[in-house]
Amino acid sequence: MRTTRTKTAGIAFFIATTLIATVPAGPAGASGLSIEDQCDAAAASRHDGTRNPAFPPIEDGQITLGVALSACREAYNSGGGVRFAFQLARALEQGGQGLAAENLYREAAEGGHTVAMVRYGQLLQRKGDLAAAHALYRQSAEAGDRLGAYALGMSYRDGIGTASDAGKAAVWLDAAAAGGYEIAALVADFPQAPDAPFNGAQ
Template identity: 70%
Template structure:
């Protein structure tokens, strides 16, 4: 009985929850991304669009308030983005990216690219790729291939796409295929 009481006293407020998981672990379970090299691998990754918003937003907000790290900020941003709160998500992606979170750099880069800032996107892709992130290498390869924020450069594109593919980013191998007869490349729609 004394052992149970001692354990209950030492449980942190961040470990609240009926499932026995810390609030950070609940966030990891609800919103961890396959593309995040810092992901808690004790939980299966959650695909884009597959986040259960109620659980993820609740757990990740609490984990973030409890002193969340860049991984938690990234996961909360994913949930917010899926829930349609793009401005809030963008701010958290930026925060995580500034703290060196490479998956956040790639996602923020894609948002900037969509908003018409190819130079900002390219800089983030390059930072993530140079940090060894396969998703960053893929995005940088596409940027070089398509001339996004930089002049098109087939040699650099091939180098970064090969780096992404050898890093486990399987779709990158498709982007290195030669152009089809109509000039489009196989991976062009897979951004």
């Protein structure tokens, strides 16, 4: 009887230690990725030149909110920087938390994140602060961002926060197209055509 109990206890101990050994330790979590990598994998934008290229970008509206909100919030709170502020803002915006998203877009834009500049500019444009939106588009474009170049070109084309200027519009739309933003090439070729929806900043 004692031998049976000893064997049973030994088996239980073996199973327990095996299970403990297989539980991931530290901040990497169940996926085996760091919290920063989890955020990049869950909410990176294809327009963001600072994103981690090890992971494919996530298109607008395709963010898995539970994972993105958890991972990006933790990465952001750990001092991860403007990329994680931007990615958390994307997730918050998709989740309907507009004010929180706007605050993070502003923070990321003020920290130099060029895609966040465009996104925050769009939000200001919708609110009617056209001069501030134009200034953000210009800042992003002059930093070399293709999305910023497109937004600035459209701003000049349509007189958003500035006087309409077809020449400047063409310059910036051409710059965006040369940077690989395909919509800009279409707009530049057909300047009177209806715009494609400008939601690429996300």
